[in-house]
Amino acid sequence: MAAKKGKRPNTTFPLLTFEAIANVRYFAPAFVFISLSISQAITATQVAREREHGHRRSLQILGMKTSAYWTSTLLVLFVTCLVTSLSTIGFGLLFDITLIKETDFEILMITFSLYSLVSCGVAYLFGALIPTSRTAGLLSFVYILAFYLIGSMATYFFVDGVAVWLTTLLSCFPAVLLMRACSLLSDAATMSSLGVPGASITLDNVWDHTDIMPVGGTWKWMAGVFVGFVILATYIDTVAQSGKNYLLMRRKPRQHKTPPSTAAHDSVLEAQRQTQAAMELVAAEAHRTKGKHSDAQPEGAVPDGSSLPPVIVNRLSMEFMRFPSMKRFPAVDDVSFSVPNGAIFALLGPNGAGKTTTLNCIIGNYTPTHGSTLVLGKPIHEVRDRVGLVPQFDVVWDKLTAREHVQLFARIKGVAEDGVDALEAQILDDMALTHVTNALVGTFSGGMRRRLSIGLSLIGEPNVVFLDEPTTGVDPKNRRVVWEALKRYSKNKTLILTTHSMEEADTLGDIIAIVGAGKMQTVGPSLALKAEFGSGYAIRLSVEAGTDVNTLVTAFQAVCPRATLTDLYTDRDSGRISATIRLAREETELLPAVLDLLETRSGELGILDYFVTLDTLEDVFLRIADAVTRDVDGKCIFKQDASGNYTMSSKALLGKGVSDE
The missing domain is CATH 3.30.70.260 (ACT domain)
Incomplete structure (x- = not known):
């Protein structure tokens, strides 16, 4: 029936029904949970990407202080939590959500900020456990969905009659705590909006408004869970530094057996003169290294004019245990060498030969199973500011320019402010990158990024530079540019590079060590190796x-x-x-x-x-590589060719002159 003329129609809305209240009760916690959890997926992806590319570890090797890293990390973490919490509250007010509108701002900020912190702790744990950023991001979203469902159901277990151990177990999951807090706040806000007296939750009653897990109780549990996640993530990140699916196996130092008498293999050694020569070269190098290592005093300073080699590796071994077979895998097996000042030392070998693992042991990424290394007469952690590094994966950031990279690394290495501009021009010119000085590195090709990484490793006049396959992905023209620059810089520095490029080893290497099956097969100048093994x-x-x-x-x-x-x-x-x-x-x-x-x-x-x-170096390399074989247990053995001649394996190559006598 039409309304009578002169009277306003009835525009009064009915009160919310219990069904509408229930809908709001379910929607509000879901909105808050999803809003606060998005940053978790982003943070987990960033942490995993940083670990995947080795950014933090590489910067620490170059001298970045751990305190500086964690100060900046915590600052970013604090800002992220603050922005996420304020954004959630702002959108809640915009959408007129009762939970946000009717609850005190202080209660919301404390609850949301604590959960944001816990989410970041979970993100750091994901980043420490998961090897790739893509997987970390995907699993973070799976985690958000799964624990939203679990949290929605688990909140009903916080009632009388439920076992204490079950509520304690559920309280260890951040999503359950947030959903519990949001459910309590949503119920209180809805009742308060309906005019129920004393229904709201304030700072005065936040700890005792209910007997079982009040909002204040969720705060306490969130803080504790955050600390637990951070400790666990830090431990995992410290132990598993490699990002590989290996478990580093720590063992007691091995007792090396006395090598078998060479008299038993006289016929073998006579038939294989070249293998015997390799044995003698490696044994002589190991003996020389052992003597110089014993003279080193790690705690003492090494003067510039000292005859002590800048890099000494003494009987280095590194073993891994691979899951699920649980077999021990010797990546590096009893390697010894030293590198004189001003020399370029090339570790040459095929993929999987142990080159990168050896380098990681020297620079401190791995703790060796056995043996020791000294850089400039000291453990690597004491001389990081005097070391340069080109890791296997480039330590560069897409959002920074080439100039900003040079400025950043110059400050890490302690270069004086008035010398940064000249250094920047020199480094970019040497690496043929002057034309892209102000371009974002994200627009660079793989070869350009690699050249920038090489240039960054030379900042600060380091005494020793480690280069892991430095010219991988660099075109032939610019490869020559890099080689010439490295030769110039090596005149007063020691360079150690790994490569599987024969041309690169032949061009750069003053001393070339051929590595295979985790062993150093032979070592010497290129011409000497060609003359001896050609x-x-x-x-x-x-x-x-x-x-x-x-x-x-x-x-x-x-x-x-x-x-x-x-x-x-x-x-x-x-x-x-x-x-x-x-x-x-x-x-x-x-x-x-x-x-x-x-x-x-x-x-x-x-x-x-x-x-x-x-013969070329490649001929020498192939001839020596053919002499090495490996059985199913990863041990090196003798090998008999089709003609009946024996080829000495790498196990025998170090069987003479290396043992403790």
């Missing part, structure tokens, strides 16, 4: 199409009986033949006769062009 001279030929290769080989064997044909290739279009004739080491003195043959009979034999070379 098979001899190689003659590379370009031959006319249709030439009888057998006649060609016979002609060489008439002059050099042990000459062999090792490579043969026929061009499909022109028919020209490319061949390689190798001369045995024992017939090196016959090289002039071979050259005379090439000069006098090239036309007759159909030889169009030729050149003579020694």
